[in-house]
Amino acid sequence: MSELEKSLQPDVVISSRVRLARNYKDVPFASMMNHAGAEKTIDYAAQAVIAAGRDQDFQMLRMEALSTDERNRLVEHHLISYDLLKFTDLSAALISRDKTLSIMVNEEDHLRIQGLLPGMQLIHAAEIAFDADSMLSVNHEYAFDAQWGYLTSCPTNTGTGMRASTMLHLPALSATRQMGAVTQAVSRLGLTVRGLYGEGSDALGNLYQLSNQVTLGKTEEDMIRSLIAATRQLADHELAVREKLIERNPAEREDKIMRSVGIMSQARIMPLSEFMQYMSDMRLAVCSGYMTAELQAIDQMMMDLQPASIRVRCDSELTDAECDQVRAELLRDQIGRLLSNQN
Numbered sequence: 001m002s003e004l005e006k007s008l009q010p011d012v013v014i015s016s017r018v019r020l021a022r023n024y025k026d027v028p029f030a031s032m033m034n035h036a037g038a039e040k041t042i043d044y045a046a047q048a049v050i051a052a053g054r055d056q057d058f059q060m061l062r063m064e065a066l067s068t069d070e071r072n073r074l075v076e077h078h079l080i081s082y083d084l085l086k087f088t089d090l091s092a093a094l095i096s097r098d099k100t101l102s103i104m105v106n107e108e109d110h111l112r113i114q115g116l117l118p119g120m121q122l123i124h125a126a127e128i129a130f131d132a133d134s135m136l137s138v139n140h141e142y143a144f145d146a147q148w149g150y151l152t153s154c155p156t157n158t159g160t161g162m163r164a165s166t167m168l169h170l171p172a173l174s175a176t177r178q179m180g181a182v183t184q185a186v187s188r189l190g191l192t193v194r195g196l197y198g199e200g201s202d203a204l205g206n207l208y209q210l211s212n213q214v215t216l217g218k219t220e221e222d223m224i225r226s227l228i229a230a231t232r233q234l235a236d237h238e239l240a241v242r243e244k245l246i247e248r249n250p251a252e253r254e255d256k257i258m259r260s261v262g263i264m265s266q267a268r269i270m271p272l273s274e275f276m277q278y279m280s281d282m283r284l285a286v287c288s289g290y291m292t293a294e295l296q297a298i299d300q301m302m303m304d305l306q307p308a309s310i311r312v313r314c315d316s317e318l319t320d321a322e323c324d325q326v327r328a329e330l331l332r333d334q335i336g337r338l339l340s341n342q343n
Helices: 035-051 068-076 122-136 171-175 179-187 220-248 250-266 272-287 295-304 307-314 320-340
Strands: 013-022 058-062 092-096 101-105 111-118 162-169 191-194 207-212
Touching (some): 013 122, 013 220, 013 295, 035 058, 035 092, 068 307, 101 122, 111 122, 122 220, 162 220, 162 272, 171 220, 179 191, 179 220, 207 220, 250 272, 250 320, 272 320, 295 307, 307 320
Antiparallel strands (some): 013 162, 092 101, 101 111, 162 207, 191 207
């Protein structure tokens, strides 16, 4: 972790991800993909892991072999994308046992290699991704052009093929309606702000992804350095706005945040949108010193109590209404134990 990364507040930065888009030279790209090509790509990736002696470190998941809820649970935990599920009979994922590396096979490109880590660890996430990148290309060349770099299905990924991102918790900027201005400001730096699950998704729980837009004409190091600097500016701005909101009316602010914790400890029905907002408030309560809890535990709870994750946990095809009831029950237990530890 760099000195700049160390200085960033865990209060704001939830996770770091570096994703590499790669295509094998001798297999048709996704637009021309057939079953034979898909199987070849999956075999290339699986054999590369075996050749590196790392097959025990990974779990191979064929999307067609999983239930809809099992697939969606992987999305909820940010291990795969919704795009991987468009053609489930052609796609797979190699996921490391420690969940820090995910290799999506036959998404928009043959390979989407993701290094995933909690907090502000972009540099380490990049190391994980590039280590896997080297492993996967030992026996089979990537499609690469001396002028344009790595060739990808979408021209916007051509060049480095790298998308780096940080997941940020921005409740104060959201509450003061500054996210529109933030989005415009970062776009001028070649960055973009998206929702919880990337492009086209909502910012549930005031969670946003900040990532690079440009993949051509800059080195990977420059992109990561720029993203770290932008993340720091955004984190500092969020913390400054939080402080002002608390200073304006500290009792009212504490009351609003802690009411959310109280509701979660007693509710019998907990819809997803309310759950995410209340969890955002609880995370803010911890960061503001109103209560004590591990931020990573809160972040894990946000993923574990998503709809598909609940259905997989219960091993049942629950309706949305039933999921809301189970979520409330699980919350009462977990929040109750958390509050008992405050005494």
